[in-house]
Amino acid sequence: MINKFENLKEIPMGIPEKAETIIVEGRLPAVExxxxxxxxxxxxxxxxxxxxxxxxxxxxxxxSEPKHSGVDMRxxxxxxxxxxxxxxxxxxQDNKGRMYRDVDIKGIGPIHMTWLNVRKLEPQSARxxxxxxxxxxxxxxxxxxxxxxxxxxxxxxxxxxxRVLAVVRLNEIIDEDGDKISINKAKERGYIKTxxxxxxxxxxxxxxxxxxxxxxxxxTDAKKMIAQEFGRPELEKDNSEYLNWFSETLAKQLAIIHNxxxxxxxxxxxxxxxxxxxxxxxxxEKLPPDKSKLQKNIVTDLYDAANSFISLISxxxxxxEDVKGALFSSFIRNYFENCDEKIGNNxxxxxELFYKYIEEMEQKYDx
Numbered sequence: 001m002i003n004k005f006e007n008l009k010e011i012p013m014g015i016p017e018k019a020e021t022i023i024v025e026g027r028l029p030a031v032e033x034x035x036x037x038x039x040x041x042x043x044x045x046x047x048x049x050x051x052x053x054x055x056x057x058x059x060x061x062x063x064s065e066p067k068h069s070g071v072d073m074r075x076x077x078x079x080x081x082x083x084x085x086x087x088x089x090x091x092x093q094d095n096k097g098r099m100y101r102d103v104d105i106k107g108i109g110p111i112h113m114t115w116l117n118v119r120k121l122e123p124q125s126a127r128x129x130x131x132x133x134x135x136x137x138x139x140x141x142x143x144x145x146x147x148x149x150x151x152x153x154x155x156x157x158x159x160x161x162x163r164v165l166a167v168v169r170l171n172e173i174i175d176e177d178g179d180k181i182s183i184n185k186a187k188e189r190g191y192i193k194t195x196x197x198x199x200x201x202x203x204x205x206x207x208x209x210x211x212x213x214x215x216x217x218x219x220t221d222a223k224k225m226i227a228q229e230f231g232r233p234e235l236e237k238d239n240s241e242y243l244n245w246f247s248e249t250l251a252k253q254l255a256i257i258h259n260x261x262x263x264x265x266x267x268x269x270x271x272x273x274x275x276x277x278x279x280x281x282x283x284x285e286k287l288p289p290d291k292s293k294l295q296k297n298i299v300t301d302l303y304d305a306a307n308s309f310i311s312l313i314s315x316x317x318x319x320x321e322d323v324k325g326a327l328f329s330s331f332i333r334n335y336f337e338n339c340d341e342k343i344g345n346n347x348x349x350x351x352e353l354f355y356k357y358i359e360e361m362e363q364k365y366d367x
Contacts (some may be wrong), residue, residue, distance in 0.1 A: 027074035028085065028118055029066040030108065033172035033180055035059025035200070038141075039148070040166045044204070047090040047103070050166050058087070058202060059168050062109035062137075064118040065178025075108065080212045080270055082111050083137045092204075094163060098155070099229065100204035103165070107144070107200045109174065110137025120176040124190035134196060141167070141197040143282040148201075150262075150281035159256045160249065160277040168200040206277060211269035211308050214315035222274035229275075239316050240323075247309065247327050249276040251334035254305050259340045261287050263297040267304035269311050298343065299353045303361065306331055 036059075040050045050056055062085070063069040075085035084106040093099055110119040119137065126135045134140045148164040155161060172180045173191070187194050206225055209218040226245070227236035234241045250272065257264055257278070264271070266283040273279060287294045309331055313319050319327075332354075336347050343350070 026076050026078070026116060028077050028111070028116075029063050029069075029071040030060035030073045030075050030085070031063045031069045031174055031180070032057060032072040033059060033061050033170060033174065035171055036169045038167050038169045038199070041094075041164060043096075044094040044100075044163065044165055045092050046165065047092045050202075056166070056168060058105060058166075059170065059200060060105070060108065061170065061172070061174045062111070062118045063174045063178050064120045064176065068178035069174060069180075075105065077111050077116055078208070078213055079113060079116065080210070082113050083107055083109070083139065085111070086208055087202075098163070100163065100206065101225075102205040102208040104203050104205070104208055105200050106203060107139025107170070107198060108137075121173075121191045122176070126193045126196070127190050129193060133193075135192045138192055138196060138198045139201050141169070141199045144199050144201045146284070147280065147282045150284050151279075154257065154260070154278075154281070157256050157260055159253055160275075161281075162203050162205045162273075162277060162279045164201060165204050166202040168202065170198045170200060173198065205273060205279070206275040207273055209274045210279075211272050211274065211312045211315070214274060214312060218274055219316065226275050243313060243316065243319075243327055244330065246276050246312065247331045248334045250278075250305060250309055251331050252338045253278050254301060255335055255338035255343075257284075258287065258298055258301070258343055259338075263287055263301050264304075265297070265300070267301055267308060269308045272305070272308050274312075295346065295350060295353055298350060299357050302332070302335065302350075302354055303357055 035055050037050050037052050037054055037056050040052050048058070060073050060075070063071070075087055077085050084104050085108050087103045087105055089101050090103060091099070091101055110121065112119040129135060134143065144164070144167050148167065151161050151164055155163065170183065172182055173186050175181050175186070175189070175191070183192070183198065186192050192198060207218070207222050209222060223236045223242050227233050235245055253276065254267070262284050264278065264281070264284055266280070267278070271278065271280045287297055306328060310324065310328065313324055313327060332351070336344060
């Protein structure tokens, strides 16, 4: 990828703000715990120091008792994000010139999504989880590993997505009383399952804000970012231009995933950012060889992505049904225009299944 920006000052930042400024609103207290960097992305010019095999100041865990624990860092939390917090904004690039700004940490501890405060850990709460489930507020190594590997894979295929900067093993957490305890002790108390290996996933986005986070400020920021990124000021000033760009871009991103033999499985409003990056790949699976199952998976992704896009339209401004229908049709058309022959040859059949699936979902929600 050719880097269009001669220096970091020209890299788009969204709403004007100094690169070193840390967002201060809605912050929760976090305490540094014993940790170890187990993987570091060598293809990114890091905005902070990380070294495999050593601890990092980013190895923190939320505390509900800040007076008792002391506070090493305050991190920004957002509604609908129950285990990740925004560390701050800093402008940097990877080795291909891709731009990133928002840095977050996933697996930092449980957040109460209604009140946006630290949710206390509950002893024995992990005992009731089904096999494979991760305790509330935690990220397990195997899920972080899948997310890392798939994001790296899809980035090379041209997908707009986030990038994992590092994976940090937690050797301690903060309990409900604000005390630091070992992972073994946390397992004994039932905060986490014995099979869980809790880690922090340090990730980089353009904007972390997802469709579900859409409000006037977040949308203004995102539109400004992509207008600067692509040199198209109309994307910031005209909502119809932004929606058309989003429709085409989202369709192309979904086609990239399917063309490479995978399906996302969870393309909700929470996993598509406002600068149209598809994120969170711990749910991604290979498309099955069986034709009927393959088509069902493709249609599920199509439905989820289209539904999320319609939600974005509704968040922006009032759009009449004709315009909404035209944008919806544009998304479907652009998807098939970017699909390979394997999918494109079954276009008619897939479209029929898609609209049948829509009818089934509408009936389900009506009941």
